[in-house]
Amino acid sequence: MADTTAADDVPPRHGTREAVLFGGVYGAVLASSLVAALSTYGHSSRASRRYDALWLLVTALASALAHGYAHFVAERRPSRRWDALRTMGEEWPLVAAVLPTVFVLAGAGWGWWRPDGVEFPAFVLNISMLFCLGLVSARWSRRSWPKALLTGLLDALLGVIVVVANAVIK
Numbered sequence: 141m142a143d144t145t146a147a148d149d150v151p152p153r154h155g156t157r158e159a160v161l162f163g164g165v166y167g168a169v170l171a172s173s174l175v176a177a178l179s180t181y182g183h184s185s186r187a188s189r190r191y192d193a194l195w196l197l198v199t200a201l202a203s204a205l206a207h208g209y210a211h212f213v214a215e216r217r218p219s220r221r222w223d224a225l226r227t228m229g230e231e232w233p234l235v236a237a238v239l240p241t242v243f244v245l246a247g248a249g250w251g252w253w254r255p256d257g258v259e260f261p262a263f264v265l266n267i268s269m270l271f272c273l274g275l276v277s278a279r280w281s282r283r284s285w286p287k288a289l290l291t292g293l294l295d296a297l298l299g300v301i302v303v304v305a306n307a308v309i310k
Contacts, residue, residue: 165295166242169298172299186249200235208228
């Protein structure tokens, strides 16, 4: 029989860097995709932008909870009372990554800037975030600057794909 230790009873934790990268990329792509989907029908009033901001936030929270719960269930290990909540709470980077886009949409809804055409600054913001996440994660992994820049560009390409798909679908 195999010996079990107390360390075996503790579910594996993801590193903060890994969680920030995964959640950041997922959140930025999610934000871009939702902005594209919500702006498809040409609704660009202040009220619709507040609605868009709220839906983006709700979707990010639901996605984070679902992803965290899926991790918890997939671990298939003995767990303690609060492990499920802890695992779901570790998905905070996903929610944090959509907050700048929520702010852009909400700001348009509150009249801080024009509500029409706000999806383009949101796309630029998310593509920039994807580039930075790729660059920073590559440097954390001790990759050279040329490789880190390429990684950032490839991450940014995910956002560009969403923008192109949005343009083609419209």
